[in-house]
Amino acid sequence: MLTLILGGARSGKSGYAQRLATASGLPVGYVATAEAGDAEMAERIARHQAERPAHWLTREAPLRPDLAFDAADCIVLDCLTLWLSNWLCRDDGAGFAEARAALLTQARAVAGDPARRLILVANEVGLGVIPMGELSRRFVDEAGWLNQELAVIADEVVFMAAGLPLFMKGKSSND
Numbered sequence: 001m002l003t004l005i006l007g008g009a010r011s012g013k014s015g016y017a018q019r020l021a022t023a024s025g026l027p028v029g030y031v032a033t034a035e036a037g038d039a040e041m042a043e044r045i046a047r048h049q050a051e052r053p054a055h056w057l058t059r060e061a062p063l064r065p066d067l068a069f070d071a072a073d074c075i076v077l078d079c080l081t082l083w084l085s086n087w088l089c090r091d092d093g094a095g096f097a098e099a100r101a102a103l104l105t106q107a108r109a110v111a112g113d114p115a116r117r118l119i120l121v122a123n124e125v126g127l128g129v130i131p132m133g134e135l136s137r138r139f140v141d142e143a144g145w146l147n148q149e150l151a152v153i154a155d156e157v158v159f160m161a162a163g164l165p166l167f168m169k170g171k172s173s174n175d
Helices: 013-024 039-051 080-088 096-111 134-153
Strands: 002-007 028-032 057-060 074-078 117-123 156-161 164-169
Touching: 002 013, 002 096, 002 134, 013 028, 013 039, 013 074, 013 117, 013 156, 080 096, 080 117, 080 134, 096 117, 096 134, 117 134
Parallel strands: 002 117, 002 156, 028 057, 028 074, 074 117
Antiparallel strands: 156 164
């Protein structure tokens, strides 16, 4: 089963993903894509680490999170937009197309396995104005296209706002 959780900053995406993983009753692997480029980001990462159950297996995978999908039967990948940023800020995104294809292939494989669960967290960045800079526009475009493709293969798509899950596809939605 694949669940895609979208929302803005501080919308409750990570907490909801953690509650879903805990409720699954499966062994949980947490795949983190963030990199601590400065002290503030290091504090954010530390806060996220402290909020996760200590018995979850954590894998740091800033560029190839798909390679960690075998860590457990339930995988939480947090967050796809940070993963995209990691790629776009390295060598103008060289290698991103291949990494994106690999991620989608692995996501489809896990989604098709009834004994497994994949919970993907991503920011919805397409609700604002079109950014002025080329890199920012590419980021918004790539994030939107990735979210759309994942939404097609997802069993559930949840949009988080003010800590509340709004079901767009799957449970409690009209699909």
